[in-house]
Amino acid sequence: MSEAILKLEGIARDFYDGRELRRVLKKTDLEIYPAEFTVIAGPSGSGKTTLMTIIGLVLQPSEGTIYIGDKKVAAYSDTELANLRMRNFGFVFQQAELIPALSVVENLLIAAGVQGGSISSVLREKSLALLEGFGLKQYSHVKAQKLSTGQKQRVAIGRSLINDPKVLLCDEPTSALDSESSTIVLDTLKRLSKDSSRGVVMVTHDPRVFPYADRLIKLEDGGITYDSRNSTEGGTQ
């Protein structure tokens, strides 16, 4: 069995809702493995997006520790977390969230150049190759806002891959798509998950996604109730 890329130990998250402190994610242990398409499913409010943002170092956990490989990252500064995000994670959001002012290819390159520095010709070629892989090369210099929703989402996947992330995090990427576009996106993500250096984690409440999953995790009331890797109920403390 391969080593986990990412390990969460006793992760929990509290939110203050204006009146009281509410625990939206109970103490959770989780490991993400490469070459695995992990689907985290659950109803609205189950804490799946919170879990995903903590995995992606976007949100700091109230408790617990995160490891990338052997490195403990939970106590890092905002800048260090940003560096880690850039190097280790690719994000695909619910909406494509492309920058409308930029062209399609620039939307890919911004993920590589967001911390400044010039873009190498290698990166430019890589971005065009990614677009070609998604059948979008002919739109590379078109403004992102002119693409269809499905095309935008494929560009967003391309953007998430530009820095060769260890983990690809997808937040309900098919929720705004028609079934044809959803199938294209899911097939793409499934193909990407075959890479032995990368794990794909997807959050969804759409049961049509489940057949694509190598591993299915179910979340309810802020706790993991099912993990197909263990094939047992539980996992929540």
Place this chain on the structure above:
Amino acid sequence: MQGMRRFLKRWCPMRSLAALKMLLHDRSTTAGSVLGVVAIVFLVGQQLSVLFGLFNYMSVLVDHSGADIWVCTQNIQNINGAGFMPVRYVDRISGLPDVEWVEPLVFGSASFRTREGQYQPVQVVGLRNPRQACGPWRFYQGAQDALFDYEGITLDRLDLNVLGSPQMNHFYEIGDIRTKVLGITQSIRGFAGTLVFTNMVKAKEILKTPAGRCKAILIKVKPDTDISAMIGVLQKMFPRNEVLTTADLSRRTRAYYIKNTGIGGSFGFSTLIGALVGIIIIMLTMYTSVLNRTKEFAVLRALGARKIDILIVVASQSLIIAAIGIFIGFLFLALFLAGTLDSVLPSYMPTWILFYHAGFTLIMAMLGSILAMRRAIKIEPATVFR
């Protein structure tokens, strides 16, 4: 256009390119911010140009005297407040080895009688050798020869209306003394009133200057002469008088008027208002722009942008807006200066002030963006998941 694109691709970091493209995309907000900068550049620039125009009026005689050194009465605060001094000092000074020329000067207020019988205040300047010292330097009609005529005077083109449209070669009374208009100068105006140039004899007659007296003595030294050493010699020679360089007397005159007429405070206040209006426009538009782009900034943060990167994006946008605004503002300012050239509105903009003005505007634009910057760096990357 293709060349520009290639240049941007090659040399502009992606982060700055994104900042620029975001600005170009959100045209209405960008236009609003640019308007703010143009307001600062034009309003402040226009106020400054009028202020410098007035400065020129204040010390016009001193600045265009052609002299290096002035000998005046003691404790002189401004050139128009000079008292009488013996004209025989001219002979003593001309005996000094490093002196090229020495000229006495008389000036003072008098009343010009228009053809309709009205009286208008004028400043009469009497010269012995107008080609050498303090003579009128720009003519609309006539020439400096006008002042060699016993009754000859010059008036300025911009003052002709106030003086009842006097005609060339016609006779007019100043201080009940008959004079003849033999020259019309071009935009030579004084702060204390209309400048009328005439010869020394006529000026003394009009101003009723006591015999053997003048208001100032102007000295031109030979090339390579140490002016401060010369001032020391003259000061020793005339301990009851004040000896100043032309620049010092000019500064002292301007400082006097700024302090005692409220011009400094008034222009300072209106300049401040102009700057404030601009800053508020920039502040509001930049802040709104950041609010409208909250999701975009959150995406950038999620992708790995540090707070400093977001700060650089917003700061770059402010600098681009400032640069465009400064360019447009300077164009408007140039139009204003060209439009008011040789008009009754005093306007003059020294080149060096433009650099300070551009620098000041850049600082103002950055100050106006502080609120937007603060807001932008507070945007949490998690926002994009909500």
